[in-house]
Amino acid sequence: MKKVIVIGSGFSSLSAACYLAKHGFEVSIFEKNTTVGGRARQLVKQGFTFDIGPSWYWMPDIFEKFFADFNKKTSDYYQLEKLDPAYKIFFEDDVLTIGDTMDKICEEFERIEEGSSVHLRKFIRKAQDNYNIAINKIVLKPGLSPLELVTKETVLRVDQFFKSISQEVRKKFKNPKLISTLEFPVLFLGAKPSKTPSFYSFMNYADFGLGTWHPKGGMYEIIKAMENLAVELGVTIHTDHPVEKIEVDNGKATAIVSRGNRYEGDIIISGADYHHSETLLDKKYRQYSEEYWDNKTYAPSSLLFYVGFNKKMRQVEHHNLFFDTSFDLHSEEIYDRPQWPSEPLFYANFPSVSDTSMAPEGCETGFFLIPIAPGLEDTPELRQQYFDIIIDRFELRTGQSVKNSILFKESFCVNDFVEQYNSYKGNAYGMANTLAQTAFLRPNLKSKKVENLYFTGQLTVPGPGVPPSLISGKLVSELTIKKLAP
Ligand SMILES: Cc1cc2nc3c(=O)[nH]c(=O)nc-3n(C[C@H](O)[C@H](O)[C@H](O)COP(=O)(O)OP(=O)(O)OC[C@H]3O[C@@H](n4cnc5c(N)ncnc54)[C@H](O)[C@@H]3O)c2cc1C
Numbered sequence: 250m251k252k253v254i255v256i257g258s259g260f261s262s263l264s265a266a267c268y269l270a271k272h273g274f275e276v277s278i279f280e281k282n283t284t285v286g287g288r289a290r291q292l293v294k295q296g297f298t299f300d301i302g303p304s305w306y307w308m309p310d311i312f313e314k315f316f317a318d319f320n321k322k323t324s325d326y327y328q329l330e331k332l333d334p335a336y337k338i339f340f341e342d343d344v345l346t347i348g349d350t351m352d353k354i355c356e357e358f359e360r361i362e363e364g365s366s367v368h369l370r371k372f373i374r375k376a377q378d379n380y381n382i383a384i385n386k387i388v389l390k391p392g393l394s395p396l397e398l399v400t401k402e403t404v405l406r407v408d409q410f411f412k413s414i415s416q417e418v419r420k421k422f423k424n425p426k427l428i429s430t431l432e433f434p435v436l437f438l439g440a441k442p443s444k445t446p447s448f449y450s451f452m453n454y455a456d457f458g459l460g461t462w463h464p465k466g467g468m469y470e471i472i473k474a475m476e477n478l479a480v481e482l483g484v485t486i487h488t489d490h491p492v493e494k495i496e497v498d499n500g501k502a503t504a505i506v507s508r509g510n511r512y513e514g515d516i517i518i519s520g521a522d523y524h525h526s527e528t529l530l531d532k533k534y535r536q537y538s539e540e541y542w543d544n545k546t547y548a549p550s551s552l553l554f555y556v557g558f559n560k561k562m563r564q565v566e567h568h569n570l571f572f573d574t575s576f577d578l579h580s581e582e583i584y585d586r587p588q589w590p591s592e593p594l595f596y597a598n599f600p601s602v603s604d605t606s607m608a609p610e611g612c613e614t615g616f617f618l619i620p621i622a623p624g625l626e627d628t629p630e631l632r633q634q635y636f637d638i639i640i641d642r643f644e645l646r647t648g649q650s651v652k653n654s655i656l657f658k659e660s661f662c663v664n665d666f667v668e669q670y671n672s673y674k675g676n677a678y679g680m681a682n683t684l685a686q687t688a689f690l691r692p693n694l695k696s697k698k699v700e701n702l703y704f705t706g707q708l709t710v711p712g713p714g715v716p717p718s719l720i721s722g723k724l725v726s727e728l729t730i731k732k733l734a735p
Pocket residue numbers: 256257258259260261262279280281282285286287288289301302303304305306307490491492493520521522525551553618669670671677678679705706707708712713714715716718
């Protein structure tokens with residue numbers, strides 16, 4: 250039986266492992282941390298449950314398709330609920346509520362800007378077409394050739410690859426709050442909306458058209474489901490096994506070394522951060538130079554806080570965005586002039602608002618995220634300074650005092666991303682999807698220098714986010730299966 254070694258146990262690695270085990274290969278996962286899940290691990294403390302990384306469950310169709318490939322359904326493993334409202338956005342002088350249907354969202358848009366719902370419906374219809382093309386035609390290609398992007402549908406939409414989502418949105422909407430609301434979804438792709446092609450408006454369809462969902466028990470339920478599926482399929486999982494080296498013999502990857510032991514494989518796939526994965530090779534086998542990595546645009550890093558509150562919050566929903574300071578200034582301080590933000594925007598997540606299993610009775614589980622430039626200095630003092638800033642703003646905008654209700658708080662920032670995931674410059678969610686970093690222009694799924702060596706995950710194709718990571722695992726498994734075909 251052919252042996253496949255998979256490095257890492259994030260969504261992409263688990264996905265690849267499941268497909269390859271289903272195909273009949275002997276698959277072993279080697280994960281450096283003591284639990285699986287990568288950036289999507291879980292923190293449980295004093296009865297509070299926190300998702301350490303992802304918290305937005307978008308594109309439910311992609312999860313359904315993944316499990317359907319194994320004749321399963323998501324409901325075989327976890328219970329999904331569509332959130333209503335999907336989320337709230339706090340501005341300086343108003344709060345927007347995004348409901349769970351287009352009708353509700355249109356009503357809210359009309360309240361802010363008369364006549365905007367007509368434009369919104371048109372915009373979302375176009376976004377839906379883009380979604381269907383992106384999901385059914387583009388992202389399922391491995392990014393090996395520019396020709397993959399040339400389809401009759403993309404040729405007809407070529408202008409959308411050269412205009413930014415910001416330009417598109419500003420053509421139809423004038424109110425800055427609506428503009429920020431429509432620019433928010435592409436932040437998941439890791440770049441400024443002014444640098445993201447308007448074709449990516451398919452993220453707006455994911456947002457308003459498909460909705461925001463919550464797996465009961467939190468996002469870690471998906472990881473548990475995939476771990477169970479992998480084990481059912483015969484995958485062996487070694488946690489607490491950092492890979493120290495990828496061995497190459499005669500131009501072919503042959504084995505890995507972990508904790509001083511050597512494990513042979515016919516194929517090696519790394520789902521660890523791409524830059525780090527290449528450092529496991531001797532220099533002559535690395536495809537990309539340090540300058541290459543340094544010149545890329547990364548998705549932001551983040552300063553995160555996991556807070557146990559001993560009371561229920563008022564005025565908040567499960568997902569809350571605090572866009573009460575300048576979106577443009579904060580983006581500039583992430584991408585153009587990397588520095589700690591002068592007036593940070595932030596995101597606050599209270600999963601216990603809709604799921605009582607996430608916190609002890611009468612308490613609230615709070616997760617706060619400030620996006621920041623990768624590679625910034627990270628000290629305990631800076632973390633505390635920014636916690637104070639956002640908690641003050643949170644109290645002001647929601648009209649309640651919460652500081653005296655904090656039972657504990659944990660934080661996570663650049664140094665933790667580096668130390669826990671070997672993340673390049675402490676990026677939180679990989680390499681941004683700009684035009685120059687799309688499809689075949691991203692770091693490749695297949696090594697160009699070492700035979701039998703492959704890569705998967707948010708730094709390669711198709712890009713950042715949980716659904717793309719599931720797809721990345723599938724794409725790399727298809728290449729591997731082709732390679733090992735008799
Ligand atoms: C704070 C945050 C919020 C996010 N929010 C969302 C969201 O709401 N919705 C969404 O869809 N996406 C979100 N994302 C993005 C999403 O979580 C990621 O895109 C996805 O989890 C990446 O999966 P991956 O498999 O590429 O990598 P990872 O999850 O990083 O997995 C890589 C694994 O490799 C392991 N590893 C590294 N080096 C070695 C080594 N030498 N040996 C063995 N193992 C090694 C790491 O420990 C890790 O487990 C968020 C990410 C973060 C960080």
